[in-house]
Structures are given as C-alpha cells and as structure tokens.
Amino acid sequence: MPPRRSHKKSRSGCRRCKARKIKCDEVHPRCGNCVKHGVPCDFEHPEVLAELHAAAAAAAAGPESPSTPATTVNFASPLPQHSRAASVIPGPSGVAAPLCRPPPTPAVSQTTPPGQRLLELRLMHQYTAMTCKTFTFTAPVTEDIWKITVPNLAFSGSQHLADAILAVAALHLRSMVPNDKELVRASHAYMAASLAEYSSALTKGINHTNAESLFLTSALIAFQSTATRVFMKDEVMVGGAGGDIDAEASKHRNHPSGCYSIPFSWFHSFQGVKAITAASWQYLRVSPVVTQVINSQAALQLDFSTGPETFFGHLLEGLDEELAAMSGASNSTSTTSGTTPLAPGSGHPLHTPTTPATPTSPDYQHSPATAERIASTRQAYLHAVAVLNWAHKIPHKGAPLAFPATVSRRYIELLEERRPRALAILACFFALLKSMDAVWWLQGMARREVLGVVSLFNSDFFGADAYRTWWPHLEWAMRIALYEPPPGGDRGGAIPPEIWGADWYEEERALAEGQARHGGYVRHIELLSQMGSAVQSIPSVPEFVPVMGPP
Template sequence: MPPRRSHKKSRSGCRRCKSRKIKCDEIHPRCGNCVKHGVPCDFEHPEVLAELQTAAATESPSTPASTVNFGSPISRYASVIPGASAIAAPLCRAPSTPAVSQTTPPGHRLLELRLMHQYTAMTCKTFTFTAPVTEDIWKITVPNLAFSGSQHLADAILAVAALHLRSMVPNDKELVRASHAYMAASLAEYSAALTKGIDHNNAESLFLTSALIAFQSTATRVFMKDEVMVGAGDGAGSSASRQRNQPSGCYSIPFSWFHSFQGVKAITAASWQYLRVSPIATQVINSQAVLQLDFTAGPKTFFGHLLEGMDEELAAMDDASSTTPRATPKTAPTSPTSHNYQPPDTPSAAAELVNSTRQAYQHAVAVLNWAHKIPHKGAPLAFPATVSRRFIELLEERRPRALAILACFFALLKSMDSIWWLQGMARREVLGVVSLFNSDFFGADAYRTWWPHLEWAMRIALYEHPSGGDNSEPIPADIWGADWYAEERALEEGLDHHGGYVRHIELLSQMSSAMQSIPAVPEFVPVMGNQG
C-alpha cells in the first residue's frame, strides 16, 4: 500500500482540498489544486454556498424531504459545486423501503413538470423573438430530442426554464437550487459527450445544448446583486494574466459570455458535416441575421471613431516589443504600459502580435457597425460569438480601446431590453465598463481621453422611453444614430445576393481547416445574488 499523502493542516483552505485531505495553497480566487484539476473552487463564489445554506436552513418543516430525487441533478449538485454535499445531504434522506428508492418523489416530479410547462409555454418564445418561424423547433422539436435520450439537452432546458421562473419569482429558493443544479449537470454531461466525440447521432443535440448554455450564461448576469461587480474576477477568468491585470474592487467583465457564445460557433464548426444536412440546425442557423461586414469604410462608419489613434497604439506596442529586454519566462502578453508587460521573443513574433491586434480591433468594430443597423433582429448577440480570440485577450489585458468597444456592444443590447434574459443588461454593463475608466488602474487622464468614445454608449444605456413607453419600441433614429427598419430593408436587399446564413457558413468551412476542432466546454459559473 503506498504511503498516505502527507499534508500540513490548514484551517482556511478550500472545501474541496479539505475533503481530499490535501494541502490547499489558499490562493484566491481559485486555489492551485482546483486550477490543476479544472474544477470550480469555493473561493470563487462563497456567496453560492452561503445562499444555499440559508435556503436549506429556512426550509419549512412541512416540506417533504423527498423533493429531491437520488438520481436528480439537484442531488448531484454536490459533486459539481464544492461544499454543497453538506446542503444536499439533509434533502436526500434515505427512503423507508427499497421500492421507494426506484420511484421519482412526487415533489421532484412536480418541480420538473413546472419547469417543463414554463419552457414550452413561455421560455422557448424568448429565444425566437427575432425569428418566430423557429418557435415550433424550440417548443416541440427540441424537447422531443431531449426525450429521445439527450440528458444534457433535457437538463439545459430545465435550467433555462428555472432561470426564467426566477426572474418572475425571485425569492423562490427551490428555483435557485434548481437553476444551478440542472445547468451544472448539463455542463458535465455535455462535456462528457464532447469527450466521446461528435457524430451524426449527437450533433443536433450538442448544437442545441450549446445554444441553451449561451442563453443561460447571459441570463445569470440578470441576477447579479449590484450594477458594478466588486471583486478580483467573475469566475470565468482563471488565467494568471487576467488575474494580475484585474484592478482590485472594480467591475468584472463577463468573460463567460464570450466563452459560451464562442462555444456555439465552435460546435457549429466542429459538427458542420452533420449539421449542414439537419433541417433542425439549418433552420435555426438561417433564422439568424447574416453578418455583412464592411472593413473598407474606415473612420466614416458609425463606430469608426473607436479606431482613432490605433496606429499610434500599435506603434508603441511594436517599439516596446523591440526595445524591452526579456528578463523572465514568457507569459501571456499584456499592455505595453502595464508593469508586467513582456514583449514577444522575436521581431517576427512582435509583428504578428501587432497585426493580430489590428485585425482584432477592426473586426470587432465592423461587427458593431453591422449590428447597430439591425439590433432588433438580435444582431448584437453575434458580437461575443464572432470576435477573435485576440480581442478577448485584449479585454483580459484591460486595454482601453477594447473596453470602449465592449461598452458600445453592451449599449447595443438596449434594443432588446424587453427580453427577460437581457433586461437591464445595457445599463448595468455599460456603467460597469465606464467605471473602469474612472478607476486608478488607468490613471487620471483616461476618462477624459476616452469619454468621446464612451458618450454614445452612456447616452443609450441611460435612455428611458418618454412617458414610460414600451422597452421594445425602437429608440428614435436621432438618438440611436440609425433607422432600424430602413437599414433592415437595405440589408435584406443585399442578402438576396449573398444567400442565407447556411451559405455563409459553407463558404467559411471551405476556407478554414479549423472546422474539425472540438470546442472547449465553458466553465460552470454559479451566480447568486439579490434577485430583486
């Protein structure tokens, strides 16, 4: 028998390390052992455990103990979120007879029936507000696929339905538990399915699950306690470079948005040989507005001002790369003005970095310009799915230009403020991003320098329809900067010459050899808070 692993006892280590009886390095917001094994760490979101403990402690004595099934995701929550086993255990009391253990408890059946009714009656319609033609797919076809044996799709359906109900019944602790438990289970099963590989049998369900995960990742932001998050990270950013560059006590960028929406794009790419012949997938894909990007318009476009001064910024980056000696091992590059910026090893690498940065900015601004014209068609949601990996790195580095672009993206979401999973998002996120320019992280002159590029985003984020008008009404063209419906007609005329979104993906698939890559699974980030 191998000797027992020795460890130094610690009273302040994370719960997962304590349960494994190993030494915890107590690094926040995620200890080294949890990073190594790729699992969540309760240092990241201690409020999750606190709220669940409160919910368990306040359960009514009359509540049936059998409301949680042994095989249900709610009982499996303990295996996904560290420390939750102590909460789940009292709710999973042993049945009095073996026969009962094989039966789903009535309370749990009622919960799932409630969630399924919510999904088919209401939630599925909130995914089709820009394309009612797909309502039957989300309402009928998707549940049927789940019933045919796709557990990750079934759990994703129930998770999103639970979130939707939480938005209407914010104090229901059962829904708090259910929304996290079902999504945690869905992500675990989704990850396992991807590990086994994508084929014609599971491509459709994996594609649809990835879309529901993206919806869930977006919706969880609705339940954030404050408009400006306080902390060192949002749980989605575990890289060392991101943590080093996160200003303390500042707004936290929702990187999970980008990861989940990029996951949909990656799934589509990796399984396109199967999805292209799927009537379900192609109809969902073709219901999306087709990207028609203009890279030649330059500064004359609506958001062209966001590229002002870019050449000077890139020149400074190039100079820093060529003149600063290397003294430490190479890590992810950060801002040239940052204290821990480390330039690339060679001139060619420096040139490649400058070029990729230029392309990342130009592409992101082109997507904004396109989405600004038809925001009511859901076009802004293409932004987190289509921006480059380099642009996400620039956000991780807290580059002012990338953050100004991000603020404009969030402002575009004002056009969908009537949708429950986007309600209030524009105001909260724009104010959060702008707060970074007022922080000590950028220095005293940052706000004044970048305000001309943030002014439109702030004006839109704070806009209120006169006389309490409906949030679904278009914002006047003189305030928004474009007539939504006139622009839509113009773009549709162009679409007649370019084909639908499926044709767009076909062309991309012919140009890229990366279509066979397997997408990374987004990390489960439980979000709790004051649901008021």
C-alpha cells in the first residue's frame, strides 16, 4: 500500500475562502475561487477585510441581533453578473475605493413556475379588462368597484378573494377558448383553493376586518357556480356519468336516474350570499363598497296576491288541494304501515278520505309538525311566485337573479322532492334568464334549463298525465326559451311585450318610482334585519361540483 500523500496545511488563504470553508489556491492577485465566482478578493483589495470581519461578526451574533449590519452579504452566492464590473470604484489617486453595493435584485418567487406567473397575469388582465364589466346590470358605479376596489381588497391579504377573482376570469376566458385545457384546470384549481380559504375564514368567524371580502368572495362563488353550468355538454345528464348524483343517491333523494339534473349548486351558492349578508350585516351596513353593490340591485317590491290578475298567478292554482293531500298523506302514513297511493302526475303520496277535508276545516286535525310543514310549504310557493312576478317586469336589470338568492329553504326542499309545482316555478325562473342571454355566464341557460325541466314532466317519474296536466303552466316558459330575436332588433334586444307579457321599460319606470318612495335594497335588508327575519348564523360553504369541459 503506497504511503499517503503528505498534506501541507496552509493558513495564508484569502479571507473569503476561509469564510466559505473551502481550500484557497492562494493565487495572487486574486485567488481562483474569487475569480470563478466574480467576487472581490482581499489579496487584490485588502480594504475588503474590514467588511468580511463585520459579516463574520454578524453571522456569529445571529440573524435577530441588533448589531447585524444592513449590508450583510451572502458570501456563498456570487454577485449578479451585471454588478461585477461595478464592485470596485477607483478613487482619485488610483487606489481602489470601498466596495460599492449594487441595488438589491428584486425577489422572484422560486416556488411559482414562470408559466404559472404568466397565467396569473393573463387572468388578472382578463378580469380587469373584461370580466369585471359583466357583474353589473344597473349602476355603472359598481363597475369601478369590481374593477379597482375588489382587486385592492384581494391584494391587501384576502387570499380567498384573490383566488375567486382568478377562477372567474379563467372561466370567462374558457368561454372564449373552450378547448384550452390550461384554463379548464385553472378555473377548477383556483375555485377549489378559494373555497378552502373561504371555509377556513368562516370557521374563524366574521368580523369587521373580513366581512367585506367574505361578502365579495361569496358573490364571485355564486357567479362561478352559475357560469360552470354553461360548460355542460348535454342538456340531459345521466346520473353517475358526469351528473352531480349517482344511481344510489337517486333512491335517497327521490331523483329519477338518467334524467335532467337540477342545478342545486346555484341555490346553495346564492343562498350563501344571503347568509353572509345576514350574518355580517352589522359590518356590511357601514361599508360603502358593499352598500353600493347591494343598492345597485333593484329593490324587491313583492306582491303576494294569489289571484289570476298576476302574471304567474296560475302557478298557484290547486294549491289548497295539494296541501290537503299533503296533510292527508302525513296522517295516513302515521297510522298505517302499508303503502300509500300516489297522486296522479306527481309521484307523491295522496290520501283520499271519504269526505274531502282541507287544512282549514274545523274538524281537520293534524300534528304540529304537519301544520308547520303545510304552512311553510304554502309560504314557500307564495314567495317564489311573488319573486317571479316582480322579476318578470324588469328582467333586463338582473332581477331574475334574485330568485335563487331569496327563495326559502322550504322551496329548495320541494325541488329536492321533485314536486311538480316547484318544478313548474323553476321552469319559469329559467325562462326569465332569456332576457340576459347576451351575458357570457348566462348564455343559452334559458333554453338548456327549461328544456331540461320540461323533460321531467315527460318522463316516467311523474306518470303519463303529468305533462298534460302541467303543460298550461309550462307553455310560456317553453315559448320564451325557444324564442329567437330577429337580427338587428331594436330596444336593446328586448323581447316584444306581446311575447314576453310585459313592457320592460314601462314597468321599469313604475318600479323606479316605487323604489324612490320605499328606499333601495339596503333599506329592504334593514327592514328585514329589524324584523328579525335574517338568521344571524355562519353560513355553510356552498357545494362546488366542478364540471370538466371538452377534453
């Protein structure tokens, strides 16, 4: 075995190599390591020694020591290429002057790939240039809020709002380039991230610092949930093959497998906006941003008349009989163990007593739970139809979008039960969206959804008589959904009064006068708050079912 080569330990290396604990080749006037890394060497410039001693002392004192100089340098890293020539400045006498520090290089994220940063820039540009303009139907002042104020709130530290902005912008771009897979992934990923942060913020609680951003995020989630429906490829979805339910869930939710799927995510997300508003109204009522957004909506002026004089009054025909059947079915189910006959055309239990009884009959008795259920059902139908009547008059002002946000939870339960009356009301709501067919996130929605709802009445789920029984209540919705405006039409694309059933602009003037007398939407919410109608609770996070677009 050959003898080991002798090693000569040197103590005359440059100070920089010693600090880095590497071997110095001791080449003068600059050692090889300093030449390689483009840094000053104390062999060539002895005045660098003072700086190196200060850096070593700072490193020994720790990063939080007050003695750490502001000009500390990481000697393990080379200086930027552009700064090497400026490292030493000759003095007037030809002697090198002290080291001149180059300006700090801007920090660049090392975790976000450049392609991702470019995508986010693209999405932010899309939002501020185009998308923000599609959120308002009435007051131009709110466009500046969505364009300037909302991004500023996001930049101030609201991650869920920032992600929601990017998600909606990605979906808007996707509507223009439907086959862009990057946009498909981005729209889902940013919305999933937004929902996670949003849920976390709600869990921690609503206060004056986050109420604004939570309200605005909830609104963007509602837009996203609505717009996602545009990208569904088929008008009738098959459960378990891209729909929001499967065959097993169909049994538990009373849903016919293989039929049209109701977009419950719409109602969940818009109800989330209502819940956020109720839970944080003490903070939102003093926010100039939120109050302007809310007041830009047309104030609800509901007429609870049930007669045929209202446009959608026909949707309430036979309501007393239906409620009586509901009462009878409840009593029959509680006293018998056998099966209960089904009401024709409804697919739901029907009790047929020898002497017809109604919920208002003196000798009619039912449990308090049944009485409450009947009362809430009646109120749910009356309120839903009242909202339709109001929105029918000024649909071009975005009024139909108040429907999913303001209907009661009981009405949503009736939809989940697939009650024919609730579905007929739903078809009329979707028909109202025809007035906003030019908006990208509502384009084609009326036709798609009305045809889907009507298809349920033609299915085996309701029985053979359902379509014939309910067609008079569906006819207007079908006519509007299939209406194609003539090219070059005037009056801003308004559907003619003889087809729509009302003159939008005449009705708008009348309702504007009423709004001036009774106050705007904020006043409406104030009244509800004073009456105790708003439930002061933390809202749940809306269900988000991503819909993958074309492959």
